[in-house]
Amino acid sequence: MKSSLRSLFLKIHIYAGLLCSSYLLIFGLSSLNYNHHFGKPSDSDPISWERRTELANVDGDDRAFTNRITESLGLIGWTIPWETYRDEGDNLHFGLNRPGKKYTVHVFFDEGLIRVEERRTGFWPIVNSLHALTRLPYSPFMSLWGVYTEICIWVVLFSAGTGVYFWTRRRRERLVGWIMLGAGSGTSLLFMLYIWWRG
Amino acid sequence: MKLFTLLRKIHLYSSLVLLTFVIMYFVTGYPMIHHDWFANPDPVKSTRTEPLTYAGPMEPEAYSRHLQETFDLRGKRQPGKRMDDGGWRFRYVRPGTFHEAVVTAAGDSVRIFRREENARTTLVGFHRLHGYGGGWLYDIWVVLYDLASLSLIVFSLTGIYLWYRLTKRRLLGWVILGISYGYAGVTVLYLMYAP
Numbered sequence: 001m002k003s004s005l006r007s008l009f010l011k012i013h014i015y016a017g018l019l020c021s022s023y024l025l026i027f028g029l030s031s032l033n034y035n036h037h038f039g040k041p042s043d044s045d046p047i048s049w050e051r052r053t054e055l056a057n058v059d060g061d062d063r064a065f066t067n068r069i070t071e072s073l074g075l076i077g078w079t080i081p082w083e084t085y086r087d088e089g090d091n092l093h094f095g096l097n098r099p100g101k102k103y104t105v106h107v108f109f110d111e112g113l114i115r116v117e118e119r120r121t122g123f124w125p126i127v128n129s130l131h132a133l134t135r136l137p138y139s140p141f142m143s144l145w146g147v148y149t150e151i152c153i154w155v156v157l158f159s160a161g162t163g164v165y166f167w168t169r170r171r172r173e174r175l176v177g178w179i180m181l182g183a184g185s186g187t188s189l190l191f192m193l194y195i196w197w198r199g
Numbered sequence: 200m201k202l203f204t205l206l207r208k209i210h211l212y213s214s215l216v217l218l219t220f221v222i223m224y225f226v227t228g229y230p231m232i233h234h235d236w237f238a239n240p241d242p243v244k245s246t247r248t249e250p251l252t253y254a255g256p257m258e259p260e261a262y263s264r265h266l267q268e269t270f271d272l273r274g275k276r277q278p279g280k281r282m283d284d285g286g287w288r289f290r291y292v293r294p295g296t297f298h299e300a301v302v303t304a305a306g307d308s309v310r311i312f313r314r315e316e317n318a319r320t321t322l323v324g325f326h327r328l329h330g331y332g333g334g335w336l337y338d339i340w341v342v343l344y345d346l347a348s349l350s351l352i353v354f355s356l357t358g359i360y361l362w363y364r365l366t367k368r369r370l371l372g373w374v375i376l377g378i379s380y381g382y383a384g385v386t387v388l389y390l391m392y393a394p
Contacts, residue, residue, distance in 0.1 A: 014362050018375045021355045022383035028351035031224075035329050035345055074394065100390035126390045130383075134232050139393075145386060149232065153225050160222055163214050177215055184216025188343060192223060192325065199273055199293045199336055 006169075013162045020152040027152075030131035039124025046119045057090060057109040066094045067137075069107060073114065076139040077103065098136060099129030203364045210357040213350050220347040227326035230319045243315040251302060251309045262302075263289045270311060272298040275333035294324030 033039045051073065058065050066079040069092075076098050083095030089110070096103040100122070106115045134146030167177050214221075230237045249270060255261050259279030266272060266289055274291030282288055285304035290297070297314040316324065331341050362372050 014358075014365070015372065015375055017354075017358045018362060018372055019379050021359060021376065022379040024351040024355040026383060028348045028355070031348035031351070032345065035331070035341060035348070076393070098390070100393075120391070123387070123391065126387055129390075130386070132228055132232050141389065142386075144382075146232075148382070153229065156225050157222065160214070160218060163211070164218070167211055167215065173211070177211070180212050180215040181218065185219040188217070188219040188223075191339070191343070192219070195328075195336065195340060196294050196321070196325075199275075 009162045010166065013159050013166070016155040017159055020155045023148060023152040024156070026127055026130050027132075030128045033124065033128055034131075039127060041125045042120070042122030044120045044122070046117045048115060048117045050113055050115045053107070053112055053114050055107070055109070055114075057092075062086070062092065062094075065092065066096075066105075069094075069105065069114065070096060071138055073105070073116065075103060075116075076136055076142075077101070078137055098139075099133070100126045203361070206357045206360050210354060210361060213353055217343075217347050217350045220343050221350060224326060224347060227322040230322050231326060234319070237319040238317070239319050240317045242317060242320065245313045246310060247313075248308055248310045251307055253306060259287070259289075262287060263291075266300050266302070266309060267291060270300070270309070272300060272311065274298055275328065275337040277333065292324070292328075294328065295321040 029039075053072070055069065055072065062084055063079060063081065066084060070077070070079065075096060077096045078098070080095035080097055083093075083104070085093055087093065089108075091109060092107040094105050096105060100120060102119050102121060104117045106117075107113075108115070130145065132149055133142070134149055136142035164181075167173060251266075251269075253262065253265055255265055259281075260276070263276045263279050267274075267276060272291045274293035274296060277290040277292060280288045282301075282304075287302040289300045289302075291300075292298075295316050297316065299312040301310045301312075303309070328337065328340055329344055331338055359376065363369065366372060
């Protein structure tokens with residue numbers, strides 16, 4: 001391979017790696033947390049607030065209706081289907097979640113009132129949620145994280161390939177490297193195949 | 200050994216040892232974030248009922264293991280659940296196959312539900328296999344999972360040091376690092392404090 005191309009690959013390996021450095025940290029920490037649950041959500045006191053509304057009650061698709069209400073309140077997040085229900089007075093109640101916060105929204109149509117209870121969940125649920133988060137409803141800013149995710153996936157795959165290539169260029173480390181590659185990655189591959197075939 | 204040499208060897212050798220696992224996680228995660236891009240045909244499902252004789256301890260893990268060995272229910276054992284009617288439900292998960300065994304309250308028969316997943320769900324199954332317990336084979340898998348997760352942190356931090364020592368003109372690197380950690384920090388703060 002020409003030295004100019006090698007040099008280009010090395011620069012991409014280094015600088016793209018720096019660009020994705022924070023993402024890899026978050027990825028690694030959140031992955032460990034999935035296994036070991038060391039990052040607990042914090043249990044903050046709920047805060048309630050109310051807003052007047054002129055939204056008329058609409059029967060039918062409660063999911064679409066909750067989305068309209070969420071947008072009208074300027075909130076961001078996903079409606080929780082199993083926390084969505086109507087009470088005896090046909091008032092609508094639903095849960096809304098996003099990384100870092102949980103809401104419970106109560107819509108009282110007769111009174112023209114929306115009451116929101118919100119509770120912050122703290123730092124660790126946010127870190128966990130950033131693990132491959134691609135979008136957050138009603139938050140254009142968080143769509144950028146989806147772009148960052150995509151970039152970092154390809155950077156890691158590219159860096160893995162170029163990293164192996166750079167290693168092969170150094171004679172002194174080839175034997176040790178082949179042993180590591182065979183014992184580690186080769187065994188891992190066989191292990192994956194075994195899990196899939198006979199696990 | 201100098202620190203640069205040591206960290207370079209750590210960066211290199213940890214990547215060679217864990218290369219397959221790290222790549223596997225990024226490849227299997229891709230269908231999860233772009234699920235619309237991948238075909239998702241219906242799984243193949245089957246159900247059978249078998250007579251059951253069990254004289255062992257009425258302890259969920261032992262009961263689950265007995266069912267697994269008796270009826271060849273391959274997969275990672277999930278915690279058993281006692282049903283309202285007094286029966287038991289046990290699940291066994293592995294990439295590509297899902298089993299559920301429901302034991303009657305009398306304990307004399309078991310209904311076994313099997314689901315053979317499609318390729319996309321099988322890939323996702325590899326990605327989601329975590330948590331210790333459920334069999335020694337899967338504990339080994341989870342150790343490798345932990346090492347792969349740690350390696351991402353190691354690559355990131357050793358990579359920063361290697362860049363710093365390798366390059367003399369560091370302005371571009373500082374700018375890129377600033378963008379990376381600045382953006383991540385702003386995102387975390389946004390989610391912590393946004394209304």
